[in-house]
Amino acid sequence: MRSAEASGSETPICQKTCASVSNKLKANLAKDWPSPPNHWSTGKGRGNTMREITLPKSMETYIQIYRGHSEGVAPTVKRKDNCMSNVSRIKNFLVFMAHGVDRLSDWLFLKDTKRVRGWSEYISKSGRAVTTSLLFLKSVNHFLRYLFASKLRGCRLTQSDMTHIIREVTANINNLKKSVTVHQFKVKRNKLDRLPSQAELLAAMAVAEKRIPDLLDLMASNPTSITQYLLYGYLTLHWSLLYGHRPGVYANMTNTEVFEVDRRGTAEGYIIHVQDHKTAKTFGEAQLVLTVKEFSWVMRWMGIKEGLSGPQNEFFLFTTGKHASKNLNAHLKRAWADAGLETAVTFTILRTALADNIKHHQDPESRSILAKFMCHDVSTANRFYANTPGIKEGLKIHSMLRAAAAAASSEGGLPPSATSEEGSGAESSDTSSSRPVDTPDEGTGAVDSTFFRTN
Known part of the structure; x- marks a missing residue:
């Protein structure tokens, strides 16, 4: 890992933004806990004002070293844009953490795990999609691990400090996973509903x-x-x-x-x-x-x-x-x-x-051959196929479960009440319950999904 000079500037974070954004930012940072809307995180893509955040010189130098490490050798235009976005999210985190702190060059302002948790809560309740909030947390987690391994001169955070900070961010990432999974399936289901005939x-x-x-x-x-x-x-x-x-x-x-x-x-x-x-x-x-x-x-x-x-x-x-x-x-x-x-x-x-x-x-x-030609990961898609069935798939699953219940009851595997319930009614005499139901195919059920992964 490359090291960077971290001594020097002890001035608070400054902003080189237009007057309106700068005034809003100063007003927002005057509070103990910033509240939505996040004025240094407005706009989308290259118009996002997070890109205008400027840190003290030593920190800015280190951030640019990290950015170069993330871009790697001969980066594409897309990768450069992605790395710029990641750096902007990290700066958002650092601005939040540094509020009210006079000395930044020693990085000790990151020790406040309560504020780390507050930033995570703030990001998740700022009106962003839960997947975007997770992206913020993963970007910061990757940066903190890089900072932990780089042995930055002037950084007074101990190994124990870094372990607690990273543990806090990781816990917040895990807390979002349930919401992210539910959100993903909802998005995929809505996408399936919109497929052309x-x-x-x-x-x-x-x-x-x-x-x-x-x-x-x-x-x-x-x-x-x-x-x-x-x-x-x-x-x-x-x-x-x-x-x-x-x-x-x-x-x-x-x-x-x-x-x-x-x-x-x-x-x-x-x-x-x-x-x-x-x-x-x-x-x-x-x-x-x-x-x-x-x-x-x-x-x-x-x-x-x-x-x-x-x-x-x-x-x-x-x-x-x-x-x-x-x-x-x-x-x-x-x-x-x-x-x-x-x-x-x-x-x-x-x-x-x-x-x-x-x-x-x-x-x-x-299917495997065609998926590879499409550059399509079938293993990822299968996760959604199994959990987002169409009507035909759902009825097949229903039929399979009834067949399994009938087989278990014939072997004495179910209690008498369940056996009598399964054995009553017109459906129990229908031998077709042991095979899939032939129903019209509604033509949906497949999903193509890629998800952000951080080392």
Whole structure:
């Protein structure tokens, strides 16, 4: 671990913010316990005011060393943004803990475990989703463990102090796990309720295959940004209906990767390999398998791009900036609406719909192969499949439980009252109770979920 200079500044935390935010912050910090709204944590993404918090010089230096450690070697733009967000959450914690403290360079202000608990309670009751609150706690927990191991010069916290602080944060994380689990299942259940029907998915595929060549013609004769983004929407819609990839796969696909496929393609088809995507560490490259016709759309767009004026970056779905597009969901929704479909749609919903189809209509071996191609973790999804059944799955479980009860009663495993209850009524004479009930499939039940994990 690298060490950092921690001596020097003993001044309280200062803020380099706009006047309105600064005044609100000073008023909020004048209280013993800040209360919602959290004025140094307003806004979202790059507009969040937590990013404007400035610590004393020695602490700021150490925080930046930690940030560099978290980013690692050759970080992607996404990883840099994630690390910036984590640092902002840590600064939120430090501001809370340092309120009313004159000397900060020795880090002893962190010893107040009661205040640590107060911050955890404050974060969880600040109007954030419980999963976001957990993210705050995990970010701080990771930083504290790094601080504990780094042997920072000037830090007067003892090993016992750090153990108590980390233990307090860990306990607060464990206290949230029940709420997080319940929240996750509620979110997944609501997502399943919003899945488009199979008729809509098939209609979307048919419209996309017709509209993509038409939009390419328009871009060749009369290029406009509206047509360009609608084309992006239809291309990513078509790919998502086939492969269910996350939007980062399409956004990060580069011109070089496309040209490489063009050189190595065959008369039977082409496979585009995309290196940079969310789960590349686990699944490696993501693939898009295209027929000759589908790849001809890709190469035609490559040719049209060469004749367009204005700046272009290295990505197949280029933007005028230097980074990959972050608006693909908006383009997807525009294409979905253009196709005349009304159900709300996102890449996540399409990915869930495809995973649901695979789960219901493929054998386990085929499902495993297709899930890996989707860069989809089946083991995580199975946790939700088992606990979020549709009507058909629920009735099968009901039938299995009744069959188990009947088998136990025949062997004398149930008390007389239970046996007589099971043996009475018309249902007991129905031999179909020992096999699954044949009920209409409502077509839902699969979930795609990834969860934040901290080392």
